[in-house]
Amino acid sequence: MTGQVLAQNMSRMFSERMRLGMTRKDTATAAKVSERAIKKFEEGICYPTKGTYNELAKVFGWEVWE
Numbered sequence: 679m680t681g682q683v684l685a686q687n688m689s690r691m692f693s694e695r696m697r698l699g700m701t702r703k704d705t706a707t708a709a710k711v712s713e714r715a716i717k718k719f720e721e722g723i724c725y726p727t728k729g730t731y732n733e734l735a736k737v738f739g740w741e742v743w744e
Contacts, residue, residue, distance in 0.1 A: 679741050684731065687740050692720045694738045709733040 695705055702720075706713045711730055718724050719734075726734060728743050735742045 679743050683741065684725065684743065687735075687738070688719055688725060689722070691716075691734070691738070695720075698738075700737075705734075705737060708737045 695702070700708075702713045702716045706716045709716070709730060710733055711726070715726070715730070719726055725731075732742050734740070
């Protein structure tokens with residue numbers, strides 16, 4: 679996976695979450711992070727760590743970060 683793929687996935691996280699009918703709380707619980715972290719990821723304030731990204735990848739069906 680490239681940095682470009684990571685950035686693209688993170689930029690569309692909000693729309694993916696909406697498509698799946700998930701709240702920030704649902705997403706945070708599934709990814710084992712805080713709702714505040716999900717908000718920051720969606721707003722592009724910061725990017726997740728490799729471990730957190732891979733948890734999000736499980737939720738959204740993205741390629742994992744090896």
